[in-house]
Amino acid sequence: MKRISHWIAAAALLISGAAAQAEPVTLDIWTIDRPDQYMYLLKDEFEQAHPDIKLNIKTVQFRDMVNDLARATATGESPDVTYIDNPEVALFASRGLLLDLTPMLAESKIIKKDDIFPGPLSSVTWDGKIYGVPRGANTIALYYNADMFKAKGLDPDNPPKTWDELYAAAKKLNDPANNIYGLAFSAVATEEGTFQFLPWLQMAGGDYNKVDTEGGVKVLDFWSKLLDEKLASPDTLIRGQFDSTGTFNAGNAAMAISGPWELPRMGREAKFEYRAALLPVPQEGAARASALGEGDNVILANSEHPKEAFILLEFLYGKMPDVWNRFGFLPAAKVQSNNPNTPAIYAVFEESMKYARNRGPHPEWPKISKAIYTAIQSSLTHQSDAKTALATAQKQIDAVLND
Known part of the structure; x- marks a missing residue:
């Protein structure tokens, strides 16, 4: 009996x-x-x-992600996998907080490093190693309300191509009596403001490390003109891209500068014909630029489940052919989008991606970005002139780059 009891216990x-x-x-x-x-x-x-893996998802506001993640890694409460905006991968990778995915990628049958486009790939690369997998890519362009164009005698087949044409169109479309602004964009004091500003600066001959330029002054003076003449709403200074595009969707702005991630919502909210065009250039023949956006899926270095976390990254990467239709992302790799919705708008953003430039990368990118968006705010609120604001920003950026 004792032996049977032992057997039962063992079983x-x-x-x-x-x-x-x-x-x-x-x-x-x-x-x-x-x-x-x-x-x-x-x-x-x-x-x-993957029934053997469950996901516990938490939403963190875009503007809070860096600080919240820094605090969580310091206290040992970081997630296994997180989204990181592409210029900030270097910040966390340089501090040893992200898992080096290079060995896993070498063995993966799903993610092929050579298929990832150079821009998105460089955004997840630090010191020769790969620390993330792009979940997609995006950039910005000019959305416009074709119905309003027709009503105001503008040709919707010929949207603004230069800054002067953009100003003229905004002025003609502006309709204060009906609470309609000519243009909606974001100059908020966050990374989103920097994201929207850099392509204009780059088209005018500057870049994130060279902001104190004649071209930079022209950009801020142009933006100031749009705000001072109320062709753009005063809350441009405090709105993120989601809210500024919401103004366009509601019919309270005739044009908006934003990205393809807005299309799923735009399709539900906008009750008019909307189209998209490349960002206008300073003058005809000028070099084009656009922002490289969207973020990356990364695994934290202290994750207790790196194998399962990488399985998730592979799964998400495998959805790349569907990201345009479902989420408004452009593929970040050499895959064929599955019958893209709004093909004319898809073609605009696909073309715009050819001119998209990385922000950084630099391990102190948040400091660089803050210097830029602080200068934008200082100039647009007339606390200082554009030249002085950009000169101040340049000193701060130089101190970071030369540290």
Whole structure:
């Protein structure tokens, strides 16, 4: 009887051990997505494909992600996988806080490093190693309300191509009596303001490390003109891109500068014909530029489940052919988009990607970006003239770059 009891006890241990082993791994995920966006929408698909892995998703505001993640890594409470905006991968990788994915990528049958476009690939590369996988790519362009163009006698087949044409169109489309601004864009004091400003600066001959230029002054003077003449709403200075595009969707702005990530929402909200065009250039024949946006999925170095976390990254990468239609991202790799919705707008953003430039990368990018968006705010609120604001920013940027 004793022997049988031992056998039963041993069997019970084996069964309980098997049950414990069968418990799914839970990955903590941080994202900037809302519940109707990317990570949340792919959660069920992933868990069905991988029933042994569960996702615990938390939304962190875009503007808070860097600080919240820095605090979490310091206290040992960081997630397994998180979204990081592409210029900030260098910040965390240089401090040893991200898992080096290079060995995993070398073995992956799903993610091929050579298929990732150079811009997105450089955004996840630091010191010769790869620390993230792009979830897509984006850039910015000029959306415009074709119905308003027709009503004001403008040709919707011939949208503004230069800054002068953009100003003239905004002035003609501006309709204060009906609460309609000519143009909506974001000059907010966050990374989004820097993101929208840099292409204008680059088209005018500057860059993130060379802001104190004649071209930079021209950009800020032009933006000031739009605000001072109320062709753009005063809250341009405090609105992010989501809110400024919401103004366009609601019919309270005739044009808007934003990215393809807005298209799913635009398709639901905009009750008019909307189109897109490349960002206008300073003058005919000038070099083009646009911003390289969207972020990367990274694994934190202290994750207890790196294998499962990488399985998630592979799964998300495998969705690249569908990201345009579902989420408004452009593919970040050499894949064919599946019958892209709004093909004319898709073609505009695909063309714009040819001119998209990285922000950085630099391990102290947040300091560089802050210097830039502080100068923008200082100039547009007339606390200082554009030249003085950009000269101050240049000194701060030089101190970072020469440190």
